[in-house]
Amino acid sequence: MTGIVVITHVDGADVGLVAQIAAERGHVLRIVRPYLGDELPGLDELDAVVVMGGPQNAYDDLPYLRTEERYLAKAVEAEVPVLAICLGSQLLARALGGSAAPGGSGLEAGMIAVRPVDGTRDEVGGEFFSFHSDSVTPPENAEILARSDRYPQAWVRGSALAVQFHPEITMDGVDALLAVEGPKLERFGVPVADLRRDAQRYFSAGAGDSRRLLNRWFDSLPSSPTSRP
Structure with missing residues (x-):
């Protein structure tokens, strides 16, 4: 395999x-x-694209974000598998004709319950770590797969799967995030100690829902670059 490109922010x-x-x-x-x-990299050089989260807003006036959006649109057009996470899901929505904006239900932080929409894929349901205050309107012809009690959480269009939560994160990642954002969260009344305790419980138990989702996504990848349409 030529590999998987991971876009970070x-x-x-x-x-x-x-x-x-x-x-x-x-x-x-x-x-x-x-x-x-x-x-x-050129899309013919790789097997899949993963676009990660970050502190930016998808609608920020940053040229590299517009470049990423054009790249993601071309990837979906070429039927390259795409996994878009948090900010990545918002960029993907914009790339395909949807939108991203400040969420109407405020900050969603910590472990959340994600419920699959009836009849859709069960791997997008379960418990996941989340940290965002923006949300998306998925593009036309996208299928919403799951929601939380606040926001759409997963959708699919063509070769792309978008998730608003963080199936990739580890406890080390949570600790690094809270080292930066924790004091601000405390000022806004978020119980950071409880948030960390819930995350520790989840990751000490193996982060099973996150692993299931990611394993299903990796299962969907072509066995070789030449097997992709």
Whole structure:
């Protein structure tokens, strides 16, 4: 395999479980950082695209975000598998004709319950770590797969799966996030100690829902680049 390109938006991004499961399955990850000027590889050079979260807003006036959107649109057009996470899901929505905006239900942070829509794929349901205040209107012809009690959480269109939560994150990633955001969350009344305790419970038990979702996504990848249409 030529590998999977992973688009990140922050230094030291926690690729976490994506990297672990990729290694278990023999995939090679190529980390690309457009915010630092890295060029995105040709789509014929890779097996799949993963676009990660980050502190930016999808609607920020940043040229590299517009470049990513055009790249994601071309990837879906070419039927390259795409996994879009949090900010990545918002960029993908915009790329395909949907939109991203501040969410009407405020910050969604910590472990959340995600419920599959009736008749859709069960791997997108369960308990996952979430951290966002923006949300999306999925593009036309997208199928919404799951919701929380606040926001749409997963949708699919063509070769792309988008999730608003963080199946890739590990406890180390949660700790790194809270080291930066924790004091601000406390000022706004978010019980950070409880949030961390819930995350520790989830990850000490093996993060089963996150692993199931990611394993199903890796199962969907072509066995070789030449097997992709």
